[in-house]
Amino acid sequence: MTTQSHSAADTPRPTVSPFRSRTRSRKPWWASKSVPWLFAVPGVLVIIVLRYLPSVAGGVFAFTDWDGLSPDVNFVGVDNFQTVFSNPITADAVWHTLVLGFVFVLIVNIVGLLLALALHRALRTRNILRAIFFLPFALSQLATAFVWQFIFAYDGPLNTILGAVGLEGLQKAWLGDPTLAMPSVIVVMVWQYAGLAMIIYLAGLEGIPEEIHDAASVDGAGPVREFWNVTLPLLAPAITISLTLTLIFGLGAFDQILGLTNGGPVNATQTIATQVWQQTFVYSNFAQGTALAVVFTAIVTLFAVIQLVVLRIREERLLK
Amino acid sequence: MKSIYKKAAAGVAVVVAAATALTGCGASGDSSGDVNVTMAMLSTYKAGFDTLIPEFEKANPGIKVQPNYYSASVYAQTVPTQVAGGNGSDLIYVGGGDAAESAKRLAEAGHLADLSDESWADTVFEPTRPVYEFDGKLVARDLGMSTLATIEYDVDYFNEVGVEVPTDFAGLLEMCETISAEGDRIPISWGGGLPAVGYNNLVSIAGNTLLGDEQDWTQKLVDGDVTWSDTPGWRDALEYIVDMKDAGCFSPDAASLSFDQMLAQLASGQAASMFTYGGLIAAVKQQTPDLNLAIFAPPARNADDTWLTVQPAGGIGIWSQSKHIDEAKLFLDFISGEEQQRVLADTNVLISPSDGASGNVPEAYAGVAHLFESGRSIPSDAATLLPNVTEVGNVIGASIQGLFTGQKTVDQVLADMDSAPFK
Numbered sequence: 171m172t173t174q175s176h177s178a179a180d181t182p183r184p185t186v187s188p189f190r191s192r193t194r195s196r197k198p199w200w201a202s203k204s205v206p207w208l209f210a211v212p213g214v215l216v217i218i219v220l221r222y223l224p225s226v227a228g229g230v231f232a233f234t235d236w237d238g239l240s241p242d243v244n245f246v247g248v249d250n251f252q253t254v255f256s257n258p259i260t261a262d263a264v265w266h267t268l269v270l271g272f273v274f275v276l277i278v279n280i281v282g283l284l285l286a287l288a289l290h291r292a293l294r295t296r297n298i299l300r301a302i303f304f305l306p307f308a309l310s311q312l313a314t315a316f317v318w319q320f321i322f323a324y325d326g327p328l329n330t331i332l333g334a335v336g337l338e339g340l341q342k343a344w345l346g347d348p349t350l351a352m353p354s355v356i357v358v359m360v361w362q363y364a365g366l367a368m369i370i371y372l373a374g375l376e377g378i379p380e381e382i383h384d385a386a387s388v389d390g391a392g393p394v395r396e397f398w399n400v401t402l403p404l405l406a407p408a409i410t411i412s413l414t415l416t417l418i419f420g421l422g423a424f425d426q427i428l429g430l431t432n433g434g435p436v437n438a439t440q441t442i443a444t445q446v447w448q449q450t451f452v453y454s455n456f457a458q459g460t461a462l463a464v465v466f467t468a469i470v471t472l473f474a475v476i477q478l479v480v481l482r483i484r485e486e487r488l489l490k
Numbered sequence: 491m492k493s494i495y496k497k498a499a500a501g502v503a504v505v506v507a508a509a510t511a512l513t514g515c516g517a518s519g520d521s522s523g524d525v526n527v528t529m530a531m532l533s534t535y536k537a538g539f540d541t542l543i544p545e546f547e548k549a550n551p552g553i554k555v556q557p558n559y560y561s562a563s564v565y566a567q568t569v570p571t572q573v574a575g576g577n578g579s580d581l582i583y584v585g586g587g588d589a590a591e592s593a594k595r596l597a598e599a600g601h602l603a604d605l606s607d608e609s610w611a612d613t614v615f616e617p618t619r620p621v622y623e624f625d626g627k628l629v630a631r632d633l634g635m636s637t638l639a640t641i642e643y644d645v646d647y648f649n650e651v652g653v654e655v656p657t658d659f660a661g662l663l664e665m666c667e668t669i670s671a672e673g674d675r676i677p678i679s680w681g682g683g684l685p686a687v688g689y690n691n692l693v694s695i696a697g698n699t700l701l702g703d704e705q706d707w708t709q710k711l712v713d714g715d716v717t718w719s720d721t722p723g724w725r726d727a728l729e730y731i732v733d734m735k736d737a738g739c740f741s742p743d744a745a746s747l748s749f750d751q752m753l754a755q756l757a758s759g760q761a762a763s764m765f766t767y768g769g770l771i772a773a774v775k776q777q778t779p780d781l782n783l784a785i786f787a788p789p790a791r792n793a794d795d796t797w798l799t800v801q802p803a804g805g806i807g808i809w810s811q812s813k814h815i816d817e818a819k820l821f822l823d824f825i826s827g828e829e830q831q832r833v834l835a836d837t838n839v840l841i842s843p844s845d846g847a848s849g850n851v852p853e854a855y856a857g858v859a860h861l862f863e864s865g866r867s868i869p870s871d872a873a874t875l876l877p878n879v880t881e882v883g884n885v886i887g888a889s890i891q892g893l894f895t896g897q898k899t900v901d902q903v904l905a906d907m908d909s910a911p912f913k
Contacts, residue, residue: 238570259885323751324743348897434683436897451566453880454589
């Protein structure tokens, strides 16, 4: 019996078609990097057709005088946009929107962060407490507003409790006083959204390795310095997400205002969102309502983008 | 693999067949050949139509009426959109004023059929007829009327504390002081959180101070011959409200009290009365059926100068693109009978058109019957004459809130009224 040694030159090549040999040497088509994007196309198309195209189509009416009912539509240029800023009620609504949005964002994130820090500890009841604080966010905004309207009523529970503890001087018409109506709306919104901010910050805190805290302690950092120089910078991504989400919610507040004050008293709580509803559905001034909606979209987009850019830059700087 | 494809194809075929069958059932006639006449209506009329529709169907075999009921706020946003989108119901409730669901707006956009030649056309209540006309054509059957803004009060409570129905303004202030002194109820619940309540109440008071004696004032305003601020009657009416506030007639949060809270305060016994649209007695009695309620008009400073302002309650029109206009007209013909009108009016504590014409007002309106009988009732004509009465009313109502909060004086409210954007 003899053995033969074979070299590569002696190894017979498989007999295959020259065409198939070209195909076999390439990667399979499903391994192409562009294929995953192709699978996303139907979903993207659905979103564009069902979400963005109607918005753009509706936005065209902002340049007309359409009332939402008549078959007649006339182009009026930017008249509706001029009215937005020349009508004192809508001009004030723009200002109220910004004030409500930014004050709400500030307070709800502070409250949410404090709750997260408090419930990040090893408490036996922390999971129950987390659920309790998150529960308001799961409730209907309009239903919540009606409940708080009852609480804030002049003869409601809040004033009753204040009277019972000897604080009659603090009993107010919380929703009937123009100076107190907007703060009352902000209180309700903070109550409802603090749980959301808390959850986001808790997720951020959970992502910080314990060793970093231990190292800070070993280096002699006190709780405040540890929070300021270690925890807060590492929370940057969570801060970005929370600030962005709460800004959008704050600027778009509608249900709470409608349920609590209906935009009053004396238009003290009118915002762009309530004005869009009022112009479109109450006054049947569809074109004016659409113009307000376009202005509103521009404001929200502008601030959301600015905030994202600033916070991302800050994130990258802190996490280097 | 092949069996999976077969199963999938079978599943799709079942879904398509079911959809086809359901589509067939949703068509205007059902399998029995009946014509389905659809109706979009406020939910407050449900009880009345629950009685009338079976009677109509019995009298008209082959025609079925299919009502869809909506709350007022949902109706205003939903039904005009349906109509504009080509999906209107055959029969449509239409309101007054110039809101999207008003007869005026819908008729202006060509969505309501001409009903001028119907047999019942002459039975539309004459003072409120303009609300249901457009361009000289009748476009709706009126359902009744109530008072624009009167004081609906708890009769038993008034008897309990020994308060009599006031006949003049001094008596009204005395009523407020007496009830306030009792300490257990708000004398008059004023739902100022909804600006329209403040505006309607002001107009009702102005019936005494101006509009009763100058019934063409609104037309003069539209023609540019007068302004709100240069007409003393409006100042008087605003000062009437301020005097009531100062006498403790209202709660401290009247400027922000919501419409629902106003009704709830009377229904729950927190308030002795409420100042609003008379037909809302029905809504209060839904919450507290045993409540004994009656109505009186806000009295003038002199008893003899009191007027009653009447408000149309809305009507039913026919969608101009309906495929069942003839059948819909039959239904309108049926509900135009005196008894049928009364059934619908009673549902919402309204005065039916025929009772309004004869002066035969229902028991709930006994307190204002004398004003009907003496011819001292006037329609709220702003709804038909002011081009954008809803917006004007909201601007004025919001300014009136300032009277309650102390932010505005009567002069400032008058200035706001002059700047209200009516076009």
